Amino acid sequence: MIPLETKPSLYLPELGLHLDSLTSQKFGFISHAHADHVGSHETILCSPVTAVILRARYRFGKKRFRTLEFQTPLELKGYRIELLPAGHITGSAMLHITRLSDGATLLYTGDCKTRDSLTAEAIVIKPANQLIIESTFANPIYTFPAHSETSQQLVHFVQQALTDGVTPILIAYALGKAQEAHAILSKNNIYPVLHHATAKMALTCIKAGVNLGDYGTLEELAPDRHCLIIPPGYLKHPDIASIKHKRTAMLTGWALDPDVQYKRRGIDAFIPLSDHADYPGLLEIIERVNPRDILTVHGSTKSFATDLRRRGYNAWSIEGEDQIELF
Ligand SMILES: [Zn+2]
Known part of the structure; x- marks a missing residue:
């Protein structure tokens, strides 16, 4: 199991890496350039396109960027780190990490989408033992048209x-x-x-x-x-x-x-033009990631976690106290 802290925000201690933290950190992954995922970190890990947008949007010109092309692994502190297209907006990335010592894997989706898009790179999904997934439209009423x-x-x-x-x-x-x-x-x-x-x-x-x-x-x-x-x-x-x-x-x-x-x-x-996955899209991602453990973040986290537990998954909401026993 890869250690993960959830309070006050998502943090991978073995990598010293914060995930979409809104407060300034030493080293932070920014999945995409929407304001609710952006913090003014000393060193920012993101896709090259997100770096271009961040510089234009938030005056991040002097920040240190550690950009990583999609599906181009980087080894860092005993881990293999890979960014995968999230399909959400231009440049949006998911973070996939593998601990080299034991092969444990974790996928963080950020905001993601499975449907077609003319402007976002098509989502690429890889299996992982632990999945942190967004829950914005995690309700069956949200089934978007093609x-x-x-x-x-x-x-x-x-x-x-x-x-x-x-x-x-x-x-x-x-x-x-x-x-x-x-x-x-x-x-x-x-x-x-x-x-x-x-x-x-x-x-x-x-x-x-x-x-x-x-x-x-x-x-x-x-x-x-x-x-x-x-x-x-x-x-x-x-x-x-x-x-x-x-x-x-x-x-x-x-x-x-x-x-x-x-x-x-x-x-x-x-x-109903959305840049997020709808309910069937979220279930499709989970099925393809095939995780042992799931943490739901952003949006309807508690009801989605309950729903997933009923479906047989070991799933917990970031808002609950119970995720401590999970991670
Ligand atoms: Zn977004």
């Missing part, structure tokens, strides 16, 4: 709005979801206009090698006859509020939760 179906829904929403003479506005997180929407539109010959926060991330991802296609920015182009992509929270910004005839769609996996739709008034449509 990527092709969601893409079709998104394109139809945009084309219908343009035909009706209103400005389609897609609300998507500036990193990840916005690029996926952008790539889907480009593939369908629709030229998007991006809010500046989204444009900055688009430029960074293009520099990192992601094929997104052309775009305009809100500063340069009037929104008429164009599809806008803006981050959540910008609908009330004067630039957007001043557009008289508009139709809005939020891109989120929570679209499948009827309560969430009911609460978010003022949004015309919800499209």
Whole structure:
């Protein structure tokens, strides 16, 4: 069993390595560049693409990066360390470690996704004895449609709005979801206009090698006859509020939760485009990793661990006290 500390955050003591810690550490693995996984560590272990995004997004220019290409093992302190594509957003990585003395293995997923994507590298799964898995959509109500179906829904929403003479506005997180929407539109010959926060991330991802296609920015182009992509929270910004005839769609996996739709008034449509694994996706990962022990982190950790125990797995939530007996 590979020792693992969970309080105050995930830590591998034998490697001296923190996993997605939000507080600054000596040595930290950052699985991807979403803010809820990023700490200002002295030395950062991440994929090369995540390093590019971190530098652009968080002014990490002077940080020491120890980047590792996907599936290119590195030996460190008696371990073999390997980063595997997580399929979540561009550059997102899972951490797979093997202790050389006894062959014990551990996989940490960070945020991950099994479905197709135009912008994230396809997930690569390797077996491990211990699995630390995210639980964001760990409930059977979250079974997302195929990527092709969601893409079709998104394109139809945009084309219908343009035909009706209103400005389609897609609300998507500036990193990840916005690029996926952008790539889907480009593939369908629709030229998007991006809010500046989204444009900055688009430029960074293009520099990192992601094929997104052309775009305009809100500063340069009037929104008429164009599809806008803006981050959540910008609908009330004067630039957007001043557009008289508009139709809005939020891109989120929570679209499948009827309560969430009911609460978010003022949004015309919800499209279930997610960058996380849905419930069947999480079960597929677990089956393919074939772990002896599972720790659930982020989201519905307790109910997912209970669910997994019923399915015969030795699974525990990071929030409970009981995981101490596991690790
Ligand atoms: Zn994320």
